[in-house]
Amino acid sequence: MTFTQLEIFVMVAEMRGFTSAALRLGISQSAVSHAIKSLEQELDAQLVEREQAAVTVTELGQRLLLRAREILGLTEAMRQDAAVARGLHKGLLRIGSFGPTSSLKLLPAILQAYRARYPGVEVQIDEGPDAAVLQWVADRRVDVGFAVLPDERFDTVPLVEDELTALLPRDHPLAQHDTVTLAELSEHPFIMPEAGCSALIEPLFAAAALAPQVRYRMSQMLTVLHLVDNGDGITVLAELALPHALAQTHPRIVRRPLRPTVRRRVGLIFRNLGRAAPAAQAFAEIARGIAKTSLGTA
Template sequence: MTFTQLEIFALVAELQGFTAAAMRLGISQSAVSHAIKSLEQELGAPLILRQQATAEVTEVGQRLLTRAREILGLAEAMRQEVAAARGLNQGLLRIGSFGPTASLKLMPAILAVFHKRYPGIEVQIDEGGDHDVLQWLLDRRVDVGFVVLPDERFDTVPLVEDQLVALLPAEHALAERRAISVNDLADVPYILGEAGCASLMQPVFAAHGISPKVRYRISQIMTILGMVGSGDGVTVMPELALPKDMERAYPQVALRPFRPAVRRRVGLALRDLRQASPAAKAFIDTAREVVKTLA
């Protein structure tokens, strides 16, 4: 069993294909197939089910995948430690990001400073919903992820705090108020989005004994804003996830705060801060510094 075999296996699993993995690594597809076959023969179990268009990880393969990513992560940390000792900044940093708060508001500002300080470090960013980032951290697919706090499963670093607001059609009766309560959303069509608040609003609704009448489940914020403006329902979003020019771009959408306020904290999470790579620790330090200027 070699690091190369584990790297190829992890990439085939992530990209769900031998051809895609070969293109990413710059090697032939036959070399990828040979590496997987040799690994399977050594372990005595099939790891990848070869489908016509995709590759699916077997149950045994899923168990090995987490271990493989752990080994590869430790190997990468070792390489970065040696590079740091030699005065070099090299390596790979994998970041999980969700929604506009992380991807549009925080990430560009943090990466701008990070790349100036550590130009030799390659950054790979995976974007998804709140739950995706959490799963990627558990699966060791990413080294550090933007998450909604608190989360006791990980070591976390708080970055910013904002409040959740209700977005209503401008002609809706609730839009006539300066602020609304969570209970006001009990009997209106609700658009459920994943922008850093889906998991947070669920316990808030439960605490008020509310089961929102979900009409749509949508992941893209621009689509949600368009549907709210068209009168298809109401939704809840964090302030930091919203466009800066909300009033001009979406005049048919009314934004109203909750009273009492419903707040959200966003931060970075790692499986184990003590074992984090130098690149991950440098990113955390940079993020802490940058968010102070954003505030």
């Protein structure tokens, strides 16, 4: 068993295909196929099921995939430790990001500072819904993820805090109020945002023994805003998720604070920050500094 075989196995699982994995790794498809076949023979187990359209990882393969990622992660950490000892900063940092709060408001400033200090570190960013980012960290697919805190399953680094706010069409009856309650919101068609807020919004309604009249569930923030702008429903979003020029781009949308006020914290999550590779630990340190000086610490 070699590190190369494990790297190929992980890439095939993530890309769900031999051809796409070969293109990503810069090797031939036959080399990918040979590596998987050799690994399966050595383990005496089927790791993937080869289908016409895609490759599916078997149940046993899913368990071994976690081991493979752990081995490769520890190997990368050793490489980075050795590089740091030589006065170099090289390696790979994999980041999981959700929605505009992390991808548009937090990441650019943090990455700018990170790249200035560690130009030799390659940064890979995967974007997806909140739940996907949590799973990527748990599965070791990424080294660090942005998430809504708290989350007791992970080591966390709080970064920023903001408020949830209701977004309404300007001619909506609730737009005449200075503030709105969950009970009032529950009486109208609701658009549930899936990036950065849904994990907080739905429990809020449930805790108040209320159920929003969900008309749409959307992962793309621009689509949510477009639907509200068209009068297709109302929604609740975090302030940091909103575009800077919302009043100019969507003049028919008005914001109303919730009553009582609901706040959320966003930060970084790690499986184990103390054992994370130097590149990931450095990212956490820089993110803390940027949040404290530029973004407002959570």
